[in-house]
Amino acid sequence: EVLLVQSGGGLVQPGGSLRLSCAASGFTVSNNHMSWVRQAPGKGLEWVSIFFIDGNTYATDSVRGRFTISRDTSKNTLYLQMNNLRPEDTAVYYCARGHPRGPRVDWGQGTLVNVSS
Amino acid sequence: DIRMTQSPSSLSASVGDRVTITCRTSHSIDPYFNWYQKKLGEAPKLLIYGVSSLPSGVPSRFSGSGSETDFTLTISSLQPEDSATYYCQQTYSTPWTFGQGTKVEI
Numbered sequence: 001e002v003l004l005v006q007s008g009g010g011l012v013q014p015g016g017s018l019r020l021s022c023a024a025s026g027f028t029v030s031n032n033h034m035s036w037v038r039q040a041p042g043k044g045l046e047w048v049s050i051f052f053i054d055g056n057t058y059a060t061d062s063v064r065g066r067f068t069i070s071r072d073t074s075k076n077t078l079y080l081q082m083n084n085l086r087p088e089d090t091a092v093y094y095c096a097r098g099h100p101r102g103p104r105v106d107w108g109q110g111t112l113v114n115v116s117s
Numbered sequence: 118d119i120r121m122t123q124s125p126s127s128l129s130a131s132v133g134d135r136v137t138i139t140c141r142t143s144h145s146i147d148p149y150f151n152w153y154q155k156k157l158g159e160a161p162k163l164l165i166y167g168v169s170s171l172p173s174g175v176p177s178r179f180s181g182s183g184s185e186t187d188f189t190l191t192i193s194s195l196q197p198e199d200s201a202t203y204y205c206q207q208t209y210s211t212p213w214t215f216g217q218g219t220k221v222e223i
Contacts, residue, residue: 037161039155044204044215044216044217044218045153045155045161045204045206045215045218046215047206047212047213047214047215058211060211060212061212094160094161100151100206100208100213101149101151101166101167101208102151102163102166102167102170102172103166103167103170103172103173104163104172104173105161105163107160107161107162108160109160110160
């Protein structure tokens, strides 16, 4: 069974840092495209970052240079290091397995990041 | 960035109704087009990929159609569990943008 268990969210002040984790079971992170997607309160979905199977990464403009996606194959875990956080980064963050084009995308349970003073 | 325009922003329908949601993109993007279902407190669920393909486990009352810049999600017979917000998404080019969502109330 595919399982994605997230941790690491919470309250942080503007300018602070957080690291989100997504522990995978039932599959190997390094053999899959892995992503982070977020939803701000009352807003729509935003694809934040992806770690492709070939090792390339992509981050959307609003987080590029501040957020870094990475993976630890020994722990079978995906990470999102978030630095210089802004109030507009406040959102529920989801990790996801699978290419955005489908045919299958599996999701973590989501974790809330609240950037506020 | 490719802009996505969904309509309507919300709708109310009865159980058994046929429901249609549309999405227009600023560029021709087929077949790289998805529909997602999002319920409060739950992770998104991929409903349709590649314009009209259903992932395993998605009920057949959901269908997708369209081409180039105009796409449609149809729920043939609305069920109580379909109460959710539906998002279109293009995966033609990064950033993979979503529409603003359509809230479906039963």
